[in-house]
Amino acid sequence: GIVKDGAHSIDHGVGVRALAGEKAGFAYSDEVVLPALLEAARAARAIARSGGSGSLAAWRIATRPKTLWIAMIPVVVASSLAWAQDGVFHAWVAAIALAAAVLMQVISNLQNDVGYTQRGGETRGHVGLPRATAHGWLTPSAVNRAIVVAIVAAQLIALPLMIRGG
DSSP: OOOOOOOOOOOOOEEEEEEETTEEEEEEESOOSHHHHHHHHHHHHHHHHHTSTTOHHHHHHHHOGGGTHHHHHHHHHHHHHHHHHHSOOOHHHHHHHHHHHHHHHHHHHHHHHHHHHHHTOOOTTOOSSOOTTTTTSSOHHHHHHHHHHHHHHHHHHHHHHHHHHO
16 A cells, blocks of 8 residues: 555553453553552453453442542532531432432543543653543443433432522
8 A cells, every 4th residue: 555644753652451260351551650550450350350341340340430529529518518507408409419429420430531532642751540441441332321321310319409499
């Protein structure tokens, strides 16, 4: 064939392979700094231990549980303000709001993971944690189905608040 275009670049990063018996897990990091290297090593180890594609470890990577506290902050602040203003705290309202907020953060994390892969935005220049769909640990269709299930679950969980609040 005829070469119509070409490019050359020098990138850096690190790939990690972990073995657990005959199973292997792979992860990478474009950042060569200790926190990113440790996260890649943990990801590779978790994938190898749990069996690879579609595993619980792959779902943990896609849902990013370390970010779920972010969803809790607005609920804690709103509950505190309600208590400060009216002197009333409804634990059941806060618990439902927390559960729905955490599920919405999971939805956001899953969409972030699959969205970059589907749009072709996952490149060698990626900085940060590995994406489960980009590595093939989860299929985009499986993640999209999980997003739909999480949306329905969040709505069902929040239904009592919607009924109460109008």
